[in-house]
Amino acid sequence: MKSKSRQKEIKKILMTGNEAIAQGAIDAGCRFYAGYPITPQNELTAYMARCMPDSGGVFVQSESEVAAINMVFGASCAGARSMTSSSSPGISLKQEGISYIAGAELPAVVVNIMRGGPGLGNIWPSQSDYFQATRGGGHGDYHSIVLAPSSVQEAYDLMFLAFDLADNYRNPVMVLGDGILGQMMEPLQVTSHKSQVTGQKAVVCLPIGKATSQKTWALTGCEGRNPNIIKSFRMKEGDLEKLNLALQKKYKAIRQKEARFESLFLEDAKIIIVAYGTMARIAKGAVGMLRAKGKKAGLLRPITLWPFPEKVFKDLQARNSKLKTLLVTEMSYGQMLEDVKLALDGKLKVEFLGRAGGGVPTEEDIIRKAGKIL
Amino acid sequence: MTEKIIIAGAGGQGIMLLGKVLAEGAMREGKYVTWLPSYGAEVRGGTAHCMVIISDEPIGSPYIDKADTLIIMNAPSLNKFRDRIKNKGLLIVNSSLAPEAGVASEGRHILRCPFTDLALKMGNIKIANMIALGCFIGKKKTVNSRSLLEVIGSIAPEHKKGLIEINQKALEEGMELGG
Numbered sequence: 001m002k003s004k005s006r007q008k009e010i011k012k013i014l015m016t017g018n019e020a021i022a023q024g025a026i027d028a029g030c031r032f033y034a035g036y037p038i039t040p041q042n043e044l045t046a047y048m049a050r051c052m053p054d055s056g057g058v059f060v061q062s063e064s065e066v067a068a069i070n071m072v073f074g075a076s077c078a079g080a081r082s083m084t085s086s087s088s089p090g091i092s093l094k095q096e097g098i099s100y101i102a103g104a105e106l107p108a109v110v111v112n113i114m115r116g117g118p119g120l121g122n123i124w125p126s127q128s129d130y131f132q133a134t135r136g137g138g139h140g141d142y143h144s145i146v147l148a149p150s151s152v153q154e155a156y157d158l159m160f161l162a163f164d165l166a167d168n169y170r171n172p173v174m175v176l177g178d179g180i181l182g183q184m185m186e187p188l189q190v191t192s193h194k195s196q197v198t199g200q201k202a203v204v205c206l207p208i209g210k211a212t213s214q215k216t217w218a219l220t221g222c223e224g225r226n227p228n229i230i231k232s233f234r235m236k237e238g239d240l241e242k243l244n245l246a247l248q249k250k251y252k253a254i255r256q257k258e259a260r261f262e263s264l265f266l267e268d269a270k271i272i273i274v275a276y277g278t279m280a281r282i283a284k285g286a287v288g289m290l291r292a293k294g295k296k297a298g299l300l301r302p303i304t305l306w307p308f309p310e311k312v313f314k315d316l317q318a319r320n321s322k323l324k325t326l327l328v329t330e331m332s333y334g335q336m337l338e339d340v341k342l343a344l345d346g347k348l349k350v351e352f353l354g355r356a357g358g359g360v361p362t363e364e365d366i367i368r369k370a371g372k373i374l
Numbered sequence: 375m376t377e378k379i380i381i382a383g384a385g386g387q388g389i390m391l392l393g394k395v396l397a398e399g400a401m402r403e404g405k406y407v408t409w410l411p412s413y414g415a416e417v418r419g420g421t422a423h424c425m426v427i428i429s430d431e432p433i434g435s436p437y438i439d440k441a442d443t444l445i446i447m448n449a450p451s452l453n454k455f456r457d458r459i460k461n462k463g464l465l466i467v468n469s470s471l472a473p474e475a476g477v478a479s480e481g482r483h484i485l486r487c488p489f490t491d492l493a494l495k496m497g498n499i500k501i502a503n504m505i506a507l508g509c510f511i512g513k514k515k516t517v518n519s520r521s522l523l524e525v526i527g528s529i530a531p532e533h534k535k536g537l538i539e540i541n542q543k544a545l546e547e548g549m550e551l552g553g
Contacts (some may be wrong), residue, residue: 014398014409040413123414182434185394185409187401285434363435 012187017155017177018043020188021111022051022123024159025083027190031057032075032082034068039091039123041113041181042181045085069110069223075108077230079218081163085111087122087179088129091137099138100170101231103243109159110144111175113182116357124358125179127277130335133174134306141244143251144172145258146305148276152186158303165258167214169250176305178331180278180360259309262301265291266312267296267320271370272341274328276302279361285328286366288371295374298324305336313343325373328351328360376432377516378438378527382423383447383468388503391422392445395529399521401450408436421450428516437477439480443514445506447489448472466509468502485509487551493544498537501544508548519549 015023022044025033033048052059054303058075062068068084075082086094091112099106114129116122133146137298145165149155158175166173219228234240262280264287266272275283280301289296316323326348328337334352341350353369355361379396383389390411397409410425423440443464445454449472459465464483470490487509493502504526511517526541 012401014401014407016395082484179413180410180436185397186436187407281433282435282437284432288431288434356447360435360437362439364435364439 001050007015012189014185015152015188016183017149017181018113018183019047019158020152020156021175021177021182022047023188023190024156024222025109025163026051026055026057026162027156028160029081029317030083030159030163031055032072032080033057033084034060034062034071034075034082035084035086036062036065036068036090038087040125040182041085041111043086043112043182045111052245065093068098069094071100072108073097073101073104073106075302076101076108077104077219079215079220081107081109081167083109083111084365085113087113087115087123088126089115090115091129091132094137095132095284097138098144099136099140099142100232101172102136102138102142102144102247103140104127104230105229105247106172107163107170108172109162109175110172111177114178122358123179125181125258125278125360126356126358127178127279127331128333128335128356129176130330130332132175132306134308134339137149137162142234142247142259143306144174145169145254145307146174146176148176148305149181150277150301150304152181152184152188154180156188156190170217171250171254176277178278228302255307258304258337259307259311260303261312262303263312265296265298266300266316268296268322269320270296270322270324271373272298272300272316272323272328273365273366273370274300274302274336275330276305276336279329279331282361282363283366285362286370289363289367290370295370298323298372300326302336305339308339308343310339313340314345316344317347323348323353325349325351327353327366327370327373328350329366329369331360375516377426377428377443377514378441378518379428379443379510380423380438380441381426381445381447382421382451383503384450385417385420385422387422387447388500389422389447390424392503392507392527393426393521395504395525396411396510396517397426397428398525398529399517400426402521402524403517405517406431406433408433410436410438421448421454423451423455431495443510445510446472447502447506449474462549464510464513466506466513468506469506470502485513485552487548489548492547496540496547497545498540499549501541503543504544505548505551508545508550509552510548512549512552514552519545 035045072082113208116126162173287297400407406429425485445470446465468489469486470488489502
């Protein structure tokens with residue numbers, strides 16, 4: 001039996017997604033966390049309060065979301081791997097700070113465990129912040145890198161990547177989950193850190209006066225060197241345009257190198273379900289059930305929402321001539337749907353199934369919709 | 375094998391803990407498992423529920439529309455979840471607090487047991503949840519009782535170690551009801 005062989009695996013622990021994200025961040029070297037409580041991500045803040053001090057880091061329960069993101073700005077300037085987390089309305093409050101971090105080219109990780117909106121909304125799971133996450137969110141021409149885990153294990157694993165990408169590109173990284181992912185428990189296998197991007201050991205936190213070759217830009221006290229300046233205010237003629245061009249060059253490199261996705265049955269599918277995060281695991285369940293009935297369904301799950309994995313969408317038709325339709329399903333009224341359509345450029349038919357404000361499309365809903373299309 | 379279980383009762387009855395012990399036991403046996411709580415503005419005395427899925431295969435949706443087994447610990451929860459059970463599903467009802475099962479029995483197996491009364495007789499009303507859990511695994515054998523006894527032995531914090539034995543006894547008592 002399969003389960004017997006798994007018994008020999010390394011010990012697993014049962015954890016919520018929120019706790020796994022917090023533990024993943026600590027294991028990835030996060031040593032500064034500031035946050036303000038909000039459901040459904042409170043277990044993350046609570047876990048940080050409990051565990052960050054023992055890990056040699058700093059935990060601050062800030063007076064507001066705006067304060068938290070600005071504390072992260074400061075800690076990141078000083079060279080620490082820094083993070084904040086919140087849920088939808090709180091993330092809206094952080095947007096000014098995220099824009100400043102992007103403008104100052106600082107690494108930072110922001111976790112959004114999405115809840116229903118607009119407004120104060122409710123506390124149920126939602127994916128309605130996709131536009132905000134992938135289009136910048138705050139003012140100015142910038143992008144956060146956006147990662148979307150779909151299991152507790154992946155929520156943990158992606159924290160390593162989040163901090164690596166933030167450091168490597170000196171760019172904000174958003175980890176985008178939802179209430180279900182944050183609240184549910186699954187077995188988690190904790191691993192030790194190896195940088196997935198560089199293979200090098202990451203700089204966790206710079207002591208005062210000791211800039212390293214990896215973070216030469218950090219503000220560590222300028223004894224023995226010229227002062228570093230970090231700012232997002234650029235009044236001198238031409239300066240801001242120069243920064244924008246540099247950012248665009250960086251975003252182009254990120255688009256080329258960092259797009260990630262998971263796929264199932266792309267080669268023979270007549271219909272491909274496209275979903276991310278919690279919706280992707282529901283879609284995966286539906287694909288399994290459709291296959292069991294002899295229906296040729298496939299799955300495409302973007303793991304990075306920005307950069308969006310455009311290429312795999314553009315290549316679909318060439319790979320599989322039997323493919324007729326993509327069914328995008330989200331806990332929103334069609335946000336990632338726009339990226340799918342842009343990537344396909346009108347070449348394949350795209351259908352949509354979505355609910356928001358607390359409603360979650362079920363496996364049966366997906367199967368019914370797919371059945372009608374097939 | 376995939377078993378979908380909804381556990382529902384009153385806040386304070388140990389509904390979440392029942393689900394966690396079951397989920398952790400399944401994990402220790404190498405199974406795939408998800409545990410999803412109700413996380414609204416829950417208060418002591420209100421209703422609380424959690425959804426546990428145990429499987430040999432990776433689990434898609436952690437949300438349960440129709441359960442294989444429904445474990446109901448009080449009357450309001452029975453009203454709330456009475457239709458959320460599959461045809462031929464198993465309904466386990468705490469008859470101490472939900473005396474009228476009020477569910478058509480055709481197509482369903484119903485086990486009515488006075489979990490709260492039995493817990494009181496054993497000397498601690500709080501162990502009704504473990505008796506109910508025992509009843510479930512005694513009937514369905516989804517998870518081995520040894521795994522659950524281990525979990526109970528390991529999750530109690532230091533200052534509550536004295537409660538391990540009575541909870542383990544409660545589980546065993548429940549298994550006899552179910553088996």
